[in-house]
Amino acid sequence: MKAYHHYIDGKAVAASGGETFETVNPYTGEAWATLARGTAADVDAAVAAANAAFDGWATTTPTARGRLLMKLADIVEREAERLGEIEVRDNGKLITEMAGQTAYMAQWYRYYGGLADKIEGAVLPSDKPGIFNFTRYEPMGVVGIITPWNSPLLLLSWKLAPALAAGCTVVIKPSEFTSASTLEFMALVEEAGIPPGVVNVVTGYGAEAGAPLVEHPDVAKISFTGSDISGQKINEVAAKTFKHVSLELGGKSPNIVFEDADLDAAVMGAISGIFAATGQTCIAGSRLLLQRSIHDAFVEKLVKVASEATIGDPMSRDTHVGPVTTPPQYAKILDYIDVAKSEGATCVLGGAPHDGPGGQFVQPTIFTGVDNTMRIAQEEVFGPVLSVIPFDTEEDAVRIGNDVNFGLAAGVWTTDIGRALRMSERLKVGTVWVNTYRAVSFMSPFGGTKRSGMGRESGAEAIKEYLQTKSVWIAQETSVANPFVMR
């Protein structure tokens, strides 16, 4: 078995307590590597390295930082297929999806590399004579990055690229289920010429390695992607040391089909919303809202297409639905299927495990007759389980669409431009897709409302998540008229 260690100050470092744990291939069910089981002492060492590297990195010219990020982008493209394979071995998602993600993530390094030397403060007008006032954007400091298991490297890159471009140094705590790709990625960071200590990785469990990072007094910001429950906990703990926090959390996104839509396209949109990535995606369109007039015909088409999905080996380019990534997630999905049945929803497809080598497959599952108040409509399943909810009017669609605690994304299928604009305005979510689904880009802001989180990733504004504004006042004459009043 391959043995991975922490990556601290440019070196592979064993856990200070000497403990390790195994990482498992979800398709075969077999352990294939060991990881260092990090503790607070390891986090201390990584934060110290990031702190020591901070001044040097923050004062490297932004042009030079940008060039290193662009070099990293080229290396990422060269290594994309290999990185994608490591992702598949660790999280079981399809190679078609993961190799696509690892190739595309190069764009985040290129985009923020280009942005690094375009972060401009302003000279401000002043109401006070003889004063020159300007703003500077300065890096926040050491950033703790905590990532989930579903798209480890892509979601890391959404944070790492802007953080490095801004001049921050980082300590990464990847998911305990999928740390290997992040550690392999460090060789690429090194090859790009990013100095030791600027990027560090501590592996381990959330409570043992993640929590000390959130508590650490020398960490200025936590950038987290994961569940709403962990996000809430992290936000509470981070408040004790007044950290900045950005949270990318879960979703229960409505995918809304009106009777005037191109129904064949909408069927494909519904499939991509819930069965791509085995439903293990924060932006899953897990609630399919169908206008009543098309409900039955649409469900018939949907069931037909979904029932033809090939379930199996994620490394095969012909597979459509792979295994569930983790044993707890597998148990959770099956539990939600039971919940939906007990709530009175009708299972029209799947609803059971599927045989496979590692024993972690769930059939694509569709429930009709779902009422939006049911748990299956309100809670994130994070698996291939779709709830179909009928609606009558546009007003109903808005009300049902917004009636959850999450607000990550929504899909709208219509050929009426006025309706598209009205819906995109009225849905209380961070992203609305009209006549498409599950599109993301380095150029477009992404994030949620309500329990889906706070802050935005991607796009030019996201770099400000890693910067603080300083206001500088320079008096052109040194005399102080009256020191006892505010100037």
Ligand code: NAD
């Ligand atoms: P999770 O919250 O269980 O774990 C995420 C990370 O947080 C892991 O690295 C874990 O070790 C760490 N962690 C857990 N508890 C912690 C604590 N108390 N302190 C510090 N770190 C802690 O999430 P998961 O199961 O890995 O990922 C699935 C979830 O992520 C889903 O809810 C999904 O919707 C969400 N997600 C959101 C986005 C987004 O961009 N909005 C993207 C992907 C996944």
